[in-house]
Amino acid sequence: MKDAMEDCSETIGRHRLETCRRALEKNHFEVYLAAHCAEAREITLDKILPGLGAKSVSWGDSLTLYATGVLDALKEKTGLHVIETFSESLPREKILARRREALGVDLFLAGTNAVTETGKLVNLDMVGNRVSAITFGPKYVVLFIGRNKIVSSVAEGMQRIRNVAAPLNAMRHHHLQIPCQETSRCTDCDSPDRICNTWCITEKSHPGGRIKVVLINSDEGL
Ligand code: SF4
Numbered sequence: 001m002k003d004a005m006e007d008c009s010e011t012i013g014r015h016r017l018e019t020c021r022r023a024l025e026k027n028h029f030e031v032y033l034a035a036h037c038a039e040a041r042e043i044t045l046d047k048i049l050p051g052l053g054a055k056s057v058s059w060g061d062s063l064t065l066y067a068t069g070v071l072d073a074l075k076e077k078t079g080l081h082v083i084e085t086f087s088e089s090l091p092r093e094k095i096l097a098r099r100r101e102a103l104g105v106d107l108f109l110a111g112t113n114a115v116t117e118t119g120k121l122v123n124l125d126m127v128g129n130r131v132s133a134i135t136f137g138p139k140y141v142v143l144f145i146g147r148n149k150i151v152s153s154v155a156e157g158m159q160r161i162r163n164v165a166a167p168l169n170a171m172r173h174h175h176l177q178i179p180c181q182e183t184s185r186c187t188d189c190d191s192p193d194r195i196c197n198t199w200c201i202t203e204k205s206h207p208g209g210r211i212k213v214v215l216i217n218s219d220e221g222l
Contacts, residue, residue, distance in 0.1 A: 013147040013217040020150055023119030028208035033215050037068045040214045044070050048212055052140050058083035058102035060130030062111030064144040064221040099129040103137035111221050112145050113165050114157030121202040122157035131200035141211045146220025162186040166196050168222040
């Protein structure tokens with residue numbers, strides 16, 4: 001049974017997501033609201049995918065996307081060419097070749113580091129394959145965003161990404177050597193392993209509806 005605090009968080013989350021939804025739609029994004037990850041999966045499979053006619057799919061690294069279970073469902077679909085770009089058993093060159101190929105898919109799935117109440121997406125990439133695909137290449141993009149990613153402005157989003165999301169993300173990647181894994185704070189490092197290399201601010205979806213956003217009323221991802 002849900003306690004009173006959870007009820008309050010849900011209500012506040014719903015209001016903030018509604019604000020985001022209106023702003024994103026004004027910026028030509030196609031927006032869906034989901035109460036939780038399972039509903040985000042249903043919306044994607046039942047409402048979004050049938051109209052796209054996608055024959056190929058790939059994705060950017062996203063804990064929120066993984067939590068929805070959408071990828072597992074897509075991998076089971078026949079007739080869909082799935083380009084996996086994160087397999088640890090593949091050599092680096094092969095991974096990079098696949099990431100280039102993934103820029104030409106029909107459908108690209110990912111998360112977003114922050115979304116503003118004014119309807120802008122804020123992302124920061126290490127390699128750039130995710131922000132490239134969000135910007136141009138795949139015919140359609142679907143982004144999964146938890147309520148904890150909502151910020152009031154691009155500046156607040158950049159601050160949150162640098163000092164919260166990026167250090168947490170750095171800690172997931174044990175093979176990298178970067179100072180924020182130890183300090184939990186960004187020191188604007190010069191490490192060759194630095195994961196913060198390209199900022200991308202998406203102000204509007206062009207063409208309208210190319211980028212679809214599923215806003216989820218739960219805290220997801222980093
Ligand atoms: S710039 Fe370097 S220290 Fe700062 S968050 Fe990114 S990887 Fe960590």
